[in-house]
Structure formats: C-alpha cells, structure tokens
Amino acid sequence: MFQPDLFAVPAPQEPVTPAPARSMDLPAVLERLSTLCERPRYSFMVLNLIAQASAQTGSAGPFVREGNRRVPVRDWLCEALMPVAQRDPRRRAIAGKVRAELEARRALPADPVEAEAVIESQVRKRVRQSGRTNVSRAVSELVRAGLVRRHYEGYRVDHQNRGAQRQAVYTVTEEARRALRQG
Incomplete structure (x- = not known):
C-alpha cells in the first residue's frame, strides 16, 4: 500500500495552444530590445x-557615403551618435584628463582657442574609439535579437568573420524594416 498524498495524480490539463504569432510592429521591436539588450x-x-x-538596399556598409567621402559604417554610426554623449559626465572627465596630460607634456598651445581645439580633437578621438566598441556591442545585441544580420566584406573575399582588412556590413531584417516603416 502507498500513501496517496505523496503520489498525487495531477488533474488532466487542457492542451496548451501557443499564442498566435504577433506580427512585428514598433512596440514589438521595443519589447524585444528591452528584454534582450x-x-x-x-x-x-x-x-x-x-x-x-x-534605406535603398537593405544593407549598410561596408562604407557609407557622407558628402564626397566614404566612411566605414561603424565610424559613421559612431559619429552620428556622438551628439548624444555631449553632456555625458564621462566626456567631461575625458576632457579633464586630456587637458592634464597635455599640460604635463607641455603640449598645450598658449592660445586658449587653439588649446580648446586640440583638447576637443583628442576627446573626439577617444570618444570615437569607445563609441566604435559601443556600436559593435549594440549591433551584437541587435543580431541576437534577430533584427540585424552582420557579415564582413573587404580584402580577398566576403566572410562571416572579421579581420584581414574586412569591414562590417549590417543588414536590417525585413520584418524589422517593415516595423520601422510602420512606426
């Protein structure tokens, strides 16, 4: 004989029907990003x-035309996002650090206008380096979310892996493009 409360038999459950697939719209994109990024x-x-x-081809890269010059897509994205970092306290800290380094090396011009231009140039260079990393990380999250595909083009042949003078190419998936157009 066995003890009935130790081996409770579960009540029969109704079959679980999956929720209907929600078509991708802007709120769905935002929901996916908020859970995966x-x-x-x-x-x-x-x-x-x-x-x-x-917009025209569905793929961005390896270069984006900016006026009469071609810029690698990651650099273009980084430059486009740079105004977002203007008021960031970290940017001010970087500017202070650059100023201190230039003063310590006595490489800061005597003219205050020129000095600010040199400092701003160095700050932009450092922000661009960290911005490229941030863009790559964000694109990796977008790839993981299924909204973007990434491959590399360049020297020799197109390839899934970077290196050997290859530049990134980002392709927005068709469902993400539709959702962004609707929004």
Whole structure:
C-alpha cells in the first residue's frame, strides 16, 4: 500500500495552444530590445541609423557615403551618435584628463582657442574609439535579437568573420524594416 498524498495524480490539463504569432510592429521591436539588450534605447538608436543608411538596399556598409567621402559604417554610426554623449559626465572627465596630460607634456598651445581645439580633437578621438566598441556591442545585441544580420566584406573575399582588412556590413531584417516603416 502507498500513501496517496505523496503520489498525487495531477488533474488532466487542457492542451496548451501557443499564442498566435504577433506580427512585428514598433512596440514589438521595443519589447524585444528591452528584454534582450543591456541598453535598449541605445540599441534602438543604432537600429534606426542602420535602417536609415540601408534605406535603398537593405544593407549598410561596408562604407557609407557622407558628402564626397566614404566612411566605414561603424565610424559613421559612431559619429552620428556622438551628439548624444555631449553632456555625458564621462566626456567631461575625458576632457579633464586630456587637458592634464597635455599640460604635463607641455603640449598645450598658449592660445586658449587653439588649446580648446586640440583638447576637443583628442576627446573626439577617444570618444570615437569607445563609441566604435559601443556600436559593435549594440549591433551584437541587435543580431541576437534577430533584427540585424552582420557579415564582413573587404580584402580577398566576403566572410562571416572579421579581420584581414574586412569591414562590417549590417543588414536590417525585413520584418524589422517593415516595423520601422510602420512606426
């Protein structure tokens, strides 16, 4: 004989029917980004910029035409997002650090206007380096979310892996493009 409360028989359950697949719209994109991305707002800005750069072909890169020059897509994204960092306290800290380094090396011009231009140039260079990392991280999250595909083009052959003078190419998926157009 066995003890009935130890081996309770579960009541028969109704079969679980999956929820109908929701077509991708802007709220669905935002929901997906908020669940899969560390910085969903930043990732959404990157997604919008990639969609803007890829308006005709669906792919952005390896270069984006800016006036009469061609800029690598990551650099273009970084430059486009730079105004967002203007009031960031970290940018001010970087400017202070650059000023201190230049003063310590006695490389700061005596003219205050020229000195500010040199400092701003160095700050932009450092922000661009960290911005490229931030853009790459955001694109990786967008790839993981299924909104963007990434591959590399360049020297020799197209390839899934970077390196060997290859540049990134970002392709917004068709469902993400539709959702962004609707929004």
